[in-house]
Amino acid sequence: MTALAPRELYIYWKTAHRAAAIAAARAMQAGLCDRWPQMQAELLWRDEPAAPLATLMEVYRNPGGVTPEHQADIERHAAQLLATHLTGTRHVEVFCAAR
Numbered sequence: 001m002t003a004l005a006p007r008e009l010y011i012y013w014k015t016a017h018r019a020a021a022i023a024a025a026r027a028m029q030a031g032l033c034d035r036w037p038q039m040q041a042e043l044l045w046r047d048e049p050a051a052p053l054a055t056l057m058e059v060y061r062n063p064g065g066v067t068p069e070h071q072a073d074i075e076r077h078a079a080q081l082l083a084t085h086l087t088g089t090r091h092v093e094v095f096c097a098a099r
Helices: 018-035 068-081
Strands: 007-015 040-045 054-061 091-096
Touching: 007 018, 007 068, 018 040, 018 054, 018 068, 054 068
Parallel strands: none
Antiparallel strands: 007 054, 007 091, 040 054
């Protein structure tokens, strides 16, 4: 049996207050990386200055893959720390490296 490639998470969401949302998301990701020392987190935003809402993208990678336990922890923290910044819902996509 072939081993599955490690999972990566890509989570995007919209906000009306980009600067505050970025600060909250960065703080959340720093806490998650402290909790999971090998976790790599990245935060991106879509470059659409004229759009009424900003789209943010959280990216999570881990050498052994982002496990369901990691994902549940990310979702718990997001529910606590990002809820006031969301306009709509967070959309979670899971990708694996093509081998």
